[in-house]
Amino acid sequence: MVGRSNVGKSSIIRELTGKKVVVGRRPGVTRRITRYNVGKMDIVDMPGFGFMSGVPRFLQEKIKTEIVRYLEKNRNNIVFAMEVVDARSFSEIAERWQQRGQIPVDVEMFSFLKELNLRPIVVVNKIDLIPKIYRDAVLDDICGKLELPPPWHQWANVLVPVSAKTGEGIAELKKIIKQRMHDLGMGRYLGWLK
Ligand SMILES: Nc1nc2c(ncn2[C@@H]2O[C@H](COP(=O)(O)OP(=O)(O)OP(=O)(O)O)[C@@H](O)[C@H]2O)c(=O)[nH]1
Numbered sequence: 001m002v003g004r005s006n007v008g009k010s011s012i013i014r015e016l017t018g019k020k021v022v023v024g025r026r027p028g029v030t031r032r033i034t035r036y037n038v039g040k041m042d043i044v045d046m047p048g049f050g051f052m053s054g055v056p057r058f059l060q061e062k063i064k065t066e067i068v069r070y071l072e073k074n075r076n077n078i079v080f081a082m083e084v085v086d087a088r089s090f091s092e093i094a095e096r097w098q099q100r101g102q103i104p105v106d107v108e109m110f111s112f113l114k115e116l117n118l119r120p121i122v123v124v125n126k127i128d129l130i131p132k133i134y135r136d137a138v139l140d141d142i143c144g145k146l147e148l149p150p151p152w153h154q155w156a157n158v159l160v161p162v163s164a165k166t167g168e169g170i171a172e173l174k175k176i177i178k179q180r181m182h183d184l185g186m187g188r189y190l191g192w193l194k
């Protein structure tokens with residue numbers, strides 16, 4: 001489970017597993033790579049990359065390097081990755097990076113996950129904060145930035161809007177996870193997912 005700080009990675013793990021996962025209001029709550037055992041598998045909660053309150057910049061860089069190294073080292077043992085983005089702030093932050101001529105860190109991470117063959121699912125969290133009439137536009141925009149040609153509906157097995165707060169979309173996310181696991185012949189390891 002990767003993504004910028006404060007996007008709701010830990011909250012989603014809590015929703016999926018019912019485990020007591022520490023979440024928090026400020027970016028930088030999860031500071032270490034944390035494994036939650038779910039039967040024969042682990043769900044791995046990563047620290048967020050990008051801004052973290054009270055964490056100096058060099059340490060933020062160090063955390064990003066740590067995440068990249070972990071993914072490279074364990075690529076053969078990772079069934080798939082989930083990259084969480086914040087529905088409300090993703091586009092604005094990405095545009096700020098693009099204006100500076102840089103590739104947004106979450107866009108870079110998405111390519112990296114694909115390169116490593118980790119079949120990333122993009123979980124667009126905090127969808128509760130987007131009024132219903134704007135949701136398609138927001139999701140199309142996120143797709144475009146990730147180089148998945150819109151409309152977003154055609155990526156329904158890659159990108160899923162959810163709210164860890166209201167539970168909206170969690171059933172769809174579970175469906176995608178189940179499908180992936182079945183496709184890989186790993187359906188018997190799904191006991192943890194209700
Ligand atoms: N409105 C809303 N808030 C959410 C949602 N999911 C998480 N939050 C809130 O967002 C904040 C961050 O949640 P976390 O789950 O700790 O986020 P994280 O990505 O694990 O953060 P780090 O560990 O700091 O990288 C908390 O205050 C959550 O309650 C959501 O779907 N909607």
Ligand SMILES: [Mg+2]
Pocket residue numbers: 009010011022023029030045046047048
């Ligand atoms: Mg966390």
